[in-house]
Amino acid sequence: MPLxxxxxxxxxxTQGTSEFMLSGLLPDIADDLHVSIPDAGLLVSAFAIGMVVGAPLLAVATLxxxxxxxxxxxxxxxxxxxxxxxxxxxYPLLFITRIAGALAYAxxxxxxxxxxVPLVPPAARSRAVALVAGGLTLATIVGVPAGTLLSQYSGWRAAFWAVAAATVVSAxxxxxxVPGDRDGHRPPASVRAELRGMARPQLWLSYAVTGFAFGAVIVTFSYLAPLLTEETGLGEGWVPAVLALFGVGGMLGLVVGGRTARTSPLATLGWGLAALAVLSGLxxxxxxxxxxxxxxxxxxLGAAGYVTNPALQSRVFTLAPDAPTLVGAGNTAAFNVGNxxxxxLxxxxxxxxxxxASVAWVGAGLAVLGCAGVGWAARLARPAPGPAPRGRGHRPPTPSPPGRSGCAADRPWAPHPATPHPASSAPGRPHHLAARAPGSSAPPAVRRRPAAVPPPPFAPPPRRGRRRVVPRAVRHPTTVAGWPGHESSTRTASSPPPWRRSGAMATRGPPPGSCARAPG
Known part of the structure; x- marks a missing residue:
């Protein structure tokens, strides 16, 4: 994988740490800025709304x-x-900075x-997307607990300073x-072309599945701390460790999903969402x-919630390869709609x-809706079925070779023209497989191969380019065998066949009962 x-x-x-660490800083922010905790919680909603709005707008602005x-x-x-x-x-200035930061992050x-995506070969795109998205999971495992710990000892402003310093190092x-555009990775030049590339129903269905899938896991994660303390009876000191355990499961899910999404993205989404629904209910x-x-x-739950992320991130680029910037921005907005x-809810x-505990049932319901969306996507991606076979004993018709008349006798395989015995007919079975009627001595109708038809008496003259060239006549006579029932005729190699001669021979044609036609 490239560096x-x-x-x-x-x-x-670095930026994902700021997105999630605010949940652990709300009490300190509320006390320092003299606002209520619900008002401080609006900072989280402001960041999410900035992500939803900023992803497509900045994608178009920076295209x-x-x-x-x-x-x-x-x-x-x-x-x-x-x-x-x-x-x-x-509080007002902090609220504005959260919206502006969310726009930049989106x-x-x-x-x-x-x-x-273009830095790796097509077979490794899902792994590359999983690795980039793994930065957010690593922020959940390491960044959020570290920010919370830093705020407990140095205040919530120290956590903001740490995020700013880490972002500068990353820049x-x-x-x-990161290679520049002169190395061959130029962005698309037309907004209209990207908008045209996004006009695909499968793409918007994938966005809906993204919102349901991420919402199914984030609704439980958002209220996991009070669920553990109020319902399970776990001490508050153990909550950061349990959140880190959730992040470890999410990292494992990203690794597995990055490998399976490359070969079977829809199957990864289906099984991951089904497991998420079951685990949320449990x-x-x-x-x-x-x-x-x-x-x-x-x-x-962390493993099942994040195993679908690589497939959700990489599949949209497969559905709309000619709109890479807007497609990624739209997928980011879909994630944050669920968030x-x-x-x-x-x-x-x-x-x-x-x-x-009821929030887990909400997650299970959203996962079921995501499974329904995956089933619909699989139905749309299924190729149209071909014509079904007609039954036992059916063989497709064989086209007539060039030079043949196309009648039944010229075919290599054809049914016998005889009509089957009425008593031998059986519903649902071909005539040649039906049993004889009781007391009937007539055998059932069978398919027979007709007798071979003799070839025409002479080969067609060769073609040279677009002109039809008739070879010169041979000086010595050549004996050519006639059709069955006709005497052998002596003529030159360039003389016309018997049915094309003038005079009395002009009306003579192939013998009666033959299916051969006059060539030409």
């Missing part, structure tokens, strides 16, 4: 720009937003995936390692049971009084 792909994954890691330059510029904007957020004196996602690595049932069972289900709507269920 540039790992550098792009590093950029996703004609060099990709390496675009990646570095977006990372610089993201780092500047976090510096401004760390220095923000109040643009980086789309351009990074579109840059990684420098991108500038040094977690909803066993949330108040044994802790070991819950921990095992959390690990498996925004699924927790909202989970909150509605909790507010209705069904408890924290």
């Amino acid at each position: 540039a792909v790992y550098v792009l994954a590093l950029g996703i890691f 004609r720009l060099p990709r390496r330059t675009t990646l570095v510029a977006l990372q610089a904007v993201f780092a500047a937003c976090h510096v401004a957020g760390a220095l923000a004196p109040g 643009g980086f996602w789309g351009v990074a995936v579109a840059t990684a 420098v690595a991108t500038l040094l390692v 977690l909803a049932v066993a949330a108040g049971g044994a802790t070991a069972v819950v921990l095992a289900l959390v690990f498996c 925004t709507l699924a927790p909202f 989970g909150g509605l269920v909790i507010d209705a009084g069904y408890g924290y």
Whole structure:
């Protein structure tokens, strides 16, 4: 795998850390800025909405720009937003910096995936996309716990400073390692061509499956901490370790999905979503049971939730290869639609009084909808069936070779013209396979091969180019055998056949009963 792909994954890691670490910083932010925790939680929603809106808009705005330059510029904007957020004196400025940072992050996602795809051969594209997306999973495993730990000792502003510094390091690595456009990786030149490439029903169906699949796993992950503390009875000190366990399962799922998505993407999506639905239902049932069972289900839920990511990311480029930038941006927006709507649905269920374990049922329902979308996509991708065979004993007709008349006697295989005995007919069976009627001595009709038809008395004259050249007559006579029932005639090699001669021989043709026609 090229080094540039790992550098792009590093950029996703540094910015993805900021996307998820805010959930652990909300109490400190609320106390420092003198707002309520629900108001501080709006910062998470603002980031998600900025991702949804910014992915397609920035993809169009940066379509004609060099990709390496675009990646570095977006990372610089993201780092500047976090510096401004760390220095923000109040809540409004922090809210604005979160939206601006989300716009830059969304643009980086789309351009990074579109840059990684042409760097590898077609057989390794799914692995490259899985590696780039693995930066976000690594952020869940390492970045989010590290940001939370840093905020506990140095405040939430220190976490923002750390993200800004890591983003600057990633931007420098991108500038040094990612190849420029002069190396042969130029972006598409036309927005209209990319929009035309996205006009495919299969592509938008894949976006819907992406939203359902990511929403099915993120709705449980968003409320996993209160589920563990309120339903399972786990101590709050163990929650970061369980979240890291979820991330380890997600990394394992990415590795497996990156290998299987290359050969069977729809099967990977189908089995992954089915497993996600089953595991979400089991977690909803066993949330108040044994802790070991819950921990095992959390690990498996992370693996099943992220095993579909490589197929979701790489399949859209296969469906619309002529729109790589907009396709990646649209897929990023689809991920964040699921990231925004699924927790909202989970909150509605909790507010209705069904408890924290009920969010797992919401995840199971979304996974079932994703399975239905995958089945529909498989049906659309199935080739049209050919004509079905007519039954036992059917053979397709053999075309007549050149020079033959095309009648039944000229075919190498044909049924006997005799009509089968009426009593030998049986419903659903060919006549030649039907049994004889009781007491009947007539044999059943069979298929017979006709007698061979003799070839024409002379070969057609050769062709030279487009002119028909008749060879010169041979001076000595040549004896040519006539048709059956006709005497042998003595003529030269260039003399016409008997049925073409003038005079009395002009009306003579092939013998009666023959299917041969006069050539020419």
